[in-house]
Amino acid sequence: MNGVGVIFWREMRGYFTSPYAYLIAAAFLLLAGFFFVSNLWLSVEQTPADPAAIPEFLSFGMIFFAPLLTMRMLAEETREGTMELLLTAPVSDSAIIIGKFLSAWGFYTILLGITASYQIILVNIGAFPDLGKAVAAYIGIWLYGGACLSVGLVYSALTDSQIVAGFLSMATLFLLYLGDNIGLIVADVELARLLRTLTLQGHFSTSFAVGIFRAEDVVFFAGLITAMLFIAIRIVESRRWR
Amino acid sequence: MRDDSIILTRSDIGQFASIAFALFALIAALSYFYAGEVRPHTLVLIALAALSLIAWALITPSEFVGFFTGRQARRGTVAVFSSVLVIGIISMAYLYVERQVIAYDLTETREFTLSDSTARIIERLPRDLRIIGFYSAENIAVREMDDQFWRQYEVLSAGRIQRIYIDPVEQPAVAETYGAQDGDIFIAFVDDNGEIIPQSISYVPMIDKHERDMSLAINRLLQEGSFAAFFDISHGQRSLRDTSSGGLSIAGELLGLNGWRVVEFDLQELVANDQPIPDEASVVVLSRPRQPFAPATIDAIDDYLRRGGSLFIMADPVFADSGFLLEDSAFNTYLWESWGIRALDAVVVELLPGLDNPSPLDVVSIQIFDSPITANVNLPDEPDSYAMFRLARALEISNTPPVNNGRAVLSSNMSYAETDLVALGLRDEYDFDEGEDLPGPHTLVGFAVDAETNGRIVLVGDSDFATDGQIGAPPGNAQLFFGSLNWLTEFEERITFGFQPSAIAPPTIFISPSQLDQVSFFVIFLVPGLVLLLGAGMWFYRSRR
Amino acid sequence: MIEVKELTKRYGNKTAVDRISFSAGAGEILGILGPNGAGKTSTMRMLTGFMPPTDGSATLDGFDIVADSMEVRRRVGYMPERVPLYPDMTVEEYVRFWAKLRGVRRPQKSIEAVLDRVQLLDRRRSLVRSLSKGLKQRLGLAQTLVHNPKVIILDEPTIGIDPQQVIEVRAAVRDLAHNHTVLFSTHILSEAEQVCDRVIILNQGRIVAEGTPAELRQKLYPGDSVFVQIGGVGHAKPEKTLRGINGVKQVQKLAGGYALEAVAGRDIRADVVKRIQQAGWTLLELRPVAVTLEDIFLKIVSREDAEEQAE
Known part of the structure; x- marks a missing residue:
């Protein structure tokens, strides 16, 4: 899997040398900062600050950020013709997909790490954040984000138009997100529960976001990532026989 | 190449339509299988799928035909089948792990861990x-x-x-x-x-x-049922079966609803048969006895209290020469000597202006002391939560008691206790006589507890507050009644368990506005701004070469 | 170096490459000629490991393209028809990426060598997007060469660049033959003639002709042609006279003159001059016409089509 590393570092370099990625990063940090501060304002003289404020915002925000980070990844390779060259390089198709996924996840991890450091501010100004809850919420949103990125990657593999890829992944992520309000469209409570189990929110808002680390949630996100990457690999592979 | 990347080509739209078709068809199929019948929204989904299909065929006819003539069918089937297999394996793993119920509570306060x-x-x-x-x-x-x-x-x-x-x-x-x-x-x-x-x-x-x-x-x-309130009926007390305004039927019913066993018993008969008050009595209630207690009865009560029993005495003023708990009666003396509390032959008159009591003889709980007895009385945001006593005896609490004692409810500093009960009882006359009457404030509810035996007494200088006519008006009366029984039997404490640290009130944070501004500046302006600046610098540096 | 046997590629019921067999030795430049849709790109894509063949087999340097795909890919340098570039990378980063991906150890030396070879060393820190079209083409070539592959496959490398750069690219390809086997596709026949040692002509997925450019010319156009321009003809019709010349096989009227095709092995020039003078006309110009692969190609393709229609 030598190719994974090479692809990973190329994409990573791509993020750090592209003004586009810096714009996304700035928007990401701006919004995260906004939600962080507004939560702090609300907590003053009320409760300890909620360390899950940023993760909870991101559970919605990643619907938009994940497609922005992934929509170019494979669609542009196809459009620029470099995909043909990648597929004739001595690396497997899975190495290409995994390398690209890991770099998107890595970039997201860096952004997340910056916001996680804000907890230090909370401790220093005496806002008593529950650090255990912070750990759970950040592990959760890290996996959650990975799952969003893997969904985005599938659409990027599916089409050579960035716009189509971005739009379709946003729509899909939005559907996957709607867990807590599933009752608005489904009347049967057991069906609602089943459907909620299939959503991203169903494995975040009532577990990681409140400080509970559940093995099944980890399996869900890891499983979703695995399944999506598998499908993306199959799609890229299909270029060979389409 | 870069410039046209945001323009949708014809084939993009065709592709879009094909994916939309697949999604709509899938959702329609799922909704059909769940509902077991064709519902209106299923029809809408099918219609949308059909529209997408037509759009696909019209926009990119060659691809459309190519897809269905099966040139991709074999490879495609393998890819789809293997994907379904992977999803199946993951689902199995998920279901297995979910059954195991592996969860860790990471909160510092162990908020989600059972104690x-x-x-x-x-x-x-x-x-x-x-x-x-x-x-x-x-x-x-x-x-x-x-x-x-x-x-x-x-x-x-x-x-x-x-x-x-x-x-x-x-x-x-x-x-x-x-x-x-x-x-x-x-x-x-x-x-x-x-x-x-x-x-x-x-x-x-x-x-x-x-x-x-x-x-x-x-x-x-x-x-349920392990707490029993024993009501004596052998001294002319109020009855639990009496549903008139002077009865205790409502109090009894409420106790039952809260899981109490309510028992009426004949104390005199027990004493006559030389039997003790049973241990199963969590509390013995004396609600306005009309007769004085015989020495043997007092001994039986003392014996019961020494065994850790609890006694709830509600005593009305006595306007006659004989009655229950006269100031110099044997029982009153026993209470004073053994518990440091007693009832006085005096009626509290409340002169504090601005109260909505009908008469100065209707005394309200002006001052309360923090105890479980008054936990729900005089709540700050509930104006009706005061207790009111119509004709109440003043109580005396010893400052050098043999056991722990205290005052739970007091009248105001402007009240006094009328000692001329003849004039009050016959002619309804009362006035403050310097030297004769007792200046306030006066204790209306007192309590005593023997730390060694855990014997407990609550003494109230009135019994009307617990009757059907007054227990709900004002609501504070019922709260006082239950608060007293709770304290006497430790009902709440015994069903309350050791709290998790989370039950401790969370700390309140105080952050100065200037500190908040600094945080806002750092998080909203500085960090994203630096990232933008870094990006611009990088772009400039690279494009210049 | 390259052995292709009965290689076939079908897309559903459409056959893109139909049982072709050929081989290329070490150091040889093999041209693949054909119109668009002849199966050139499909053939190349199969040889690079991009897609598996439907039938048949091929080996590169002894490795099977299906069973040992990774080994084959390591030994192949490939430049697709559209030069694949990452516009946001610098020249050096771009080449390094491909070097690393193809497992070059200590890539720096190879990178500098290959950039020097395509004369991009002074532009190594420039962004790819800022390069001109010709430089981009050269960068594509650099990517192909950086891992020192045994086989280089170039799909129409001279498309869309200006004539000066075409000459440079052709020179570069010729130069490659010292150390590599080159498979080179084009639809410009004169280019194949200039560059290739050997040529395969593909049409509708089949090999219709194979050989050196000279062999092909010999085989299909054994005779030479001459072009004449005649003055002082008046109202006379010279075609008939010209056809009557000994050794002339065919006469074609062109703008300003006539093309005369000779019977195989005959030099007709002396006879032509003599006959024109006999007719009292003035010979303004006489020159030999070299048969190009273009002509050969047209001839083969039209013959093929005619045969197909006859069937």
């Missing part, structure tokens, strides 16, 4: 228990949140406690039998066949912490 106290409560379960939750589909997130707790009860009790969820929208008849609203929780025991025992169904009020509310409710169910 040892709950474990002890669960150990005492006489039979299996069901937690019955009513949640509609709209409440699914609340249900999932609550489920975090309920499933821990299931695990901790090794399955003896199980959770049942009922949708009140789908099964309104069931909800009706429970009297349940959406979001309500009940608990109930089940018999050996696993059928819910209807008598044991009890509502679980959800106030604050899930664990505290649930464990208290279970405990209350466990304690």
Whole structure:
């Protein structure tokens, strides 16, 4: 899997040398900062600050950020013709997909790490954040984000138009997100529960976001990532026989 | 190449339509399989799928034909099949792990971990228990949140406690039998066949912490019947069966609803037969006896108190030469000498202006001391939570008592105690006579507790407040009545368990506005701004070469 | 170096490459000629490991393209028809990426060598997007060469660049033959003639001709042609006279003159001059016409089509 590393570092370099990625990063940090501060304002003289404020915002925000980070990844390779060259390089198709996924996840991890450091501010100004809850919420949103990125990657593999890829992944992520309000469209409570189990929110808002680390949630996100990457690999592979 | 990347080509739109077709068709199929019939929204989905299909065929006809003539079919089938297989394996793994219930509570306050106290409560379960939750589909997130707790009860009790969820929208008849609203929780025991025992169904009020509310409710169910209030009827007391305004029927009923056993007994007969007051009496209630207590009776009561018994005395003013608990009676002397509290032959007159009491003789709880007895009396945001006594005796609390004692309710500093009960009783005349009458404030409710034996007494200089006519008007009267019984029997304490640290009030944060501004500046302007600057610098540096 | 046997590629019921067999030795430049849709790109894509063949087999340097795909890919340098570039990378980063991906150890030396070879060393820190079209083409070539592959496959490398750069690219390809086997596709026949040692002509997925450019010319156009321009003809019709010349096989009227095709092996020039003078006309110009692969190609393709229609 030598190719994974090479692809990973190329994409990573791509993020750090592209003004586009810096714009996304700035928007990401701006919004995260906004939600962080507004939560702090609300907590003053009320409760300890909620360390899950940023993760909870991101559970919605990643619907938009994940497609922005992934929509170019494979669609542009196809459009620029470099995909043909990648597929004739001595690396497997899975190495290409995994390398690209890991770099998107890595970039997201860096952004997340910056916001996680804000907890230090909370401790220093005496806002008593529950650090255990912070750990759970950040592990959760890290996996959650990975799952969003893997969904985005599938659409990027599916089409050579960035716009189509971005739009379709946003729509899909939005559907996957709607867990807590599933009752608005489904009347049967057991069906609602089943459907909620299939959503991203169903494995975040009532577990990681409140400080509970559940093995099944980890399996869900890891499983979703695995399944999506598998499908993306199959799609890229299909270029060979389409 | 870069410039045209945002322009949609014809083939893009065709592709878009093909994917839309697949999605709509899939959702339509799923909704059909779940509903088991074609519903209107299924038809809408099918129509959308058909429209997408037509759009695809019209926009990119060659691709459309190519797709269906099967040139991709074989490879495609393998790819789809293997993907489905992978998803299947992942689903199996998920279901397996979910069954294991592996969860770690990472909160510092252990907010989601059941305490040892709950474990002890669960150990005492006489039979299996069901937690019955009513949640509609709209409440699914609340249900999932609550489920975090309920499933821990299931695990901790090794399955003896199980959770049942009922949708009140789908099964309104069931909800009706429970009297349940959406979001309500009940608990109930089940018999050996696993059928819910209807008598044991009890509502679980959800106030604050899930664990505290649930464990208290279970405990209350466990304690059912183990608290008994014994009412003496052998000295002309008020009766629990009397439903007139002077009876105690409402008080008795309320006690029953709270899980008490209520018993009327003949104290004189017990004493005559030389029998002790039974240990099962959590508290003996003397509600306005009309006759003085004989020395043998006082001995029986003393014996009972020494065994850790509790006594609740409600004594009205006596306007005659003979009656219960006259100032110099034997019983009053016993109370004074052994417990440091006694009743005076004086009636409290409240002269504080601005009260809405009908007469100065209607005394209200002006001052209360912080004790479980008055925990729900004179609540700051509930104006009706005061207690009122119509004709109340002044009490005296010894400052050098043989046991711990204290004042629970007092009249105002402007009140006094009228000692001329003849004039008051016959002519309804009262006036403050310097030197004769006793200046306020006066104790209206007093208590004493023997730390060694845990014998307890609450003495109230009035009995009317607990009668059917007045127990609910004002509501503070009932709170005083139950508060007294709670304290006497430690009812609440015995069903209350050791709190998790979370029950300790969370710290309040104080951050100065300037500090907040600094944080805002750093987080909203500085960090994103630096990133932008870095990006611009990088772009400039690279494009210049 | 390259052995292709009965290689076939079908897309559903459409056959793109139909049982072709050929081989190329070490150091040889093999041209693949054909119109668009002849199967050139499909053939190349199969040889690079991009897609598996439907039938048949091929080996590169002894490795099977299906069973040992990774080994084959390591030994192949490939430049697709559209030069694949990452516009946001610098020249050096771009080449390094491909070097690393193809497992070059200590890539720095190879990178500098290859950039020097395509004369991009002074532009190594420039962004790819800022390069001109010709430089981009050279960068594409650099990517192909960086891992020192045994086989280089170039799909129409001279398309869309200006004539000066075409000459440079052709020179570069010729230069490659010292150390590599080159498979080179084009639809410009004169280019194949200039560059290739050997040529395969593909049409509708089949090999219709194979050989060196000279062999092909010999085989299909054994005779030479001459072009004449005649003055002082008046109202007379010279075609008939010209056809009557000994050794002339065919006469074609062109703008300003006539093309005369000779019977195989005959030099007709002396006879033509003599006959024109006999007719009292003035010979303004006489020159030999070299048969190009273009002509050969047209001839083969039209013959093929005619045969197909006859069937």
